[in-house]
Amino acid sequence: MSATVYYDADADLGLLQGLKVAVIGYGSQGHAHALCLRDSGVDVRVGLPEGSKSRPKAEEEGLRVLTPADAAAEADVVSIQAPDTVQRTLYAQDIAPNLRPGNLLLFSHGFNVRYDYISAPEGVDVALIAPKGPGHLVRRQFVDGHGVPALVAVEQDASGRALEVALAYAKALGGTRAGVIKTTFAEETETDLFGEQAVLCGGTSALIEAGFDTLVNAGYQPEIAYFEVLHELKLIVDLIYEGGIARQRYSCSDTAEYGDLTRGPRIVTDDTRKEMAKILGEIQDGTFAREWIAEDENGRPNFLRLRAQGQAHGIEQVGARLRDMMPWVDRKITETA
Numbered sequence: 001m002s003a004t005v006y007y008d009a010d011a012d013l014g015l016l017q018g019l020k021v022a023v024i025g026y027g028s029q030g031h032a033h034a035l036c037l038r039d040s041g042v043d044v045r046v047g048l049p050e051g052s053k054s055r056p057k058a059e060e061e062g063l064r065v066l067t068p069a070d071a072a073a074e075a076d077v078v079s080i081q082a083p084d085t086v087q088r089t090l091y092a093q094d095i096a097p098n099l100r101p102g103n104l105l106l107f108s109h110g111f112n113v114r115y116d117y118i119s120a121p122e123g124v125d126v127a128l129i130a131p132k133g134p135g136h137l138v139r140r141q142f143v144d145g146h147g148v149p150a151l152v153a154v155e156q157d158a159s160g161r162a163l164e165v166a167l168a169y170a171k172a173l174g175g176t177r178a179g180v181i182k183t184t185f186a187e188e189t190e191t192d193l194f195g196e197q198a199v200l201c202g203g204t205s206a207l208i209e210a211g212f213d214t215l216v217n218a219g220y221q222p223e224i225a226y227f228e229v230l231h232e233l234k235l236i237v238d239l240i241y242e243g244g245i246a247r248q249r250y251s252c253s254d255t256a257e258y259g260d261l262t263r264g265p266r267i268v269t270d271d272t273r274k275e276m277a278k279i280l281g282e283i284q285d286g287t288f289a290r291e292w293i294a295e296d297e298n299g300r301p302n303f304l305r306l307r308a309q310g311q312a313h314g315i316e317q318v319g320a321r322l323r324d325m326m327p328w329v330d331r332k333i334t335e336t337a
């Protein structure tokens with residue numbers, strides 16, 4: 001069975017004309033959504049608490065900034081782009097009291113709906129447009145005339161046109177230029193969490209640090225170790241991104257390919273695969289979600305300790321020094337592209 005994919009021709013931006021959109025939050029995703037919606041001709045306002053440090057950034061862009069409650073009260077489409085841990089309280093206090101039948105509640109990630117921290121009333125549409133990339137890249141690709149692929153899902157379709165309006169929103173972000181795949185809240189949430197934990201963020205960070213430690217502990221220079229296990233990773237991932245693992249193997253030497261084929265499975269062993277399945281199980285049965293929400297409610301002690309531990313790792317110091325020598329590598333993150 002092949003996936004249903006929507007492109008520009010399948011989405012009608014006109015469906016958003018005449019609708020008021022509120023983007024709640026102006027961080028990685030929120031700033032990208034608000035700016036792309038604005039540039040696509042949509043009537044957009046941003047919802048941020050009084051005193052939010054994001055307010056000046058949004059105002060500098062000429063966006064109208066209101067409190068989350070006021071923004072939601074004005075809007076037909078309420079796009080929740082605050083952090084996942086904030087959303088349940090934000091929804092209960094500021095958004096739910098201001099929802100009207102016919103409104104569309106939109107997410108970039110299904111976490112709060114999938115794990116029942118948010119349930120919208122009947123009469124309100126609930127959908128997600130989940131860009132498959134960081135918000136700053138969503139914005140940069142849009143500005144460059146491209147788009148980041150996205151997922152679309154509809155949890156509640158009171159109006160009968162939730163999918164069409166969600167696709168119009170995806171088009172405004174540039175997502176339908178690249179392709180928007182139809183999914184469900186459960187599939188998006190579970191696969192997104194698994195991807196970032198096991199491979200993209202967790203797996204990759206742990207692999208890089210372990211490779212660096214192995215070389216440095218064996219007496220090799222940290223600078224050389226940094227290049228071998230971190231800097232060159234981008235060059236290899238670029239090849240994988242462009243043409244799959246096969247292109248990476250084609251472009252690298254036969255010596256590298258033989259090492260890849262024979263040594264890779266010694267790194268990702270049957271035990272690693274078992275642990276991956278366990279991690280997926282914890283996502284599916286809600287263990288991870290409960291743990292993360294409890295951690296957040298307790299003031300995030302483990303999160304902050306582990307983050308500090310990561311920042312203190314030797315690879316960060318040597319990396320900062322080396323990147324200073326290669327200013328073109330350290331592309332600054334901006335709110336505009």
Ligand SMILES: NC(=O)C1=CN([C@@H]2O[C@H](COP(=O)(O)OP(=O)(O)OC[C@H]3O[C@@H](n4cnc5c(N)ncnc54)[C@H](OP(=O)(O)O)[C@@H]3O)[C@@H](O)[C@H]2O)C=CC1
Nearest residue numbers: 025026027028029030052053054081082083108109134135
């Ligand atoms: N990061 C990414 O690229 C991706 C994120 N997602 C999803 O997108 C959503 C947003 O995540 P992300 O962009 O990372 O979030 P960020 O952490 O970047 O966003 C923080 C923003 O939310 C604001 N904020 C904090 N509390 C509130 C509140 N109570 N009301 C309104 N705004 C508030 C912050 O304001 P202040 O400046 O004052 O703190 C800031 O503007 C999440 O559901 C996430 O899973 C999905 C795909 C990729």
Ligand SMILES: CC[C@](O)(C(C)=O)C(=O)O
Nearest residue numbers: 131132133134192196200
């Ligand atoms: C890979 C991390 C991500 O899922 C993303 C950028 O898509 C996130 O939650 O930030």
Ligand SMILES: [Mg+2]
Nearest residue numbers: 132133192196
């Ligand atoms: Mg993701």
Ligand SMILES: [Mg+2]
Nearest residue numbers: 109192193196
């Ligand atoms: Mg994610």
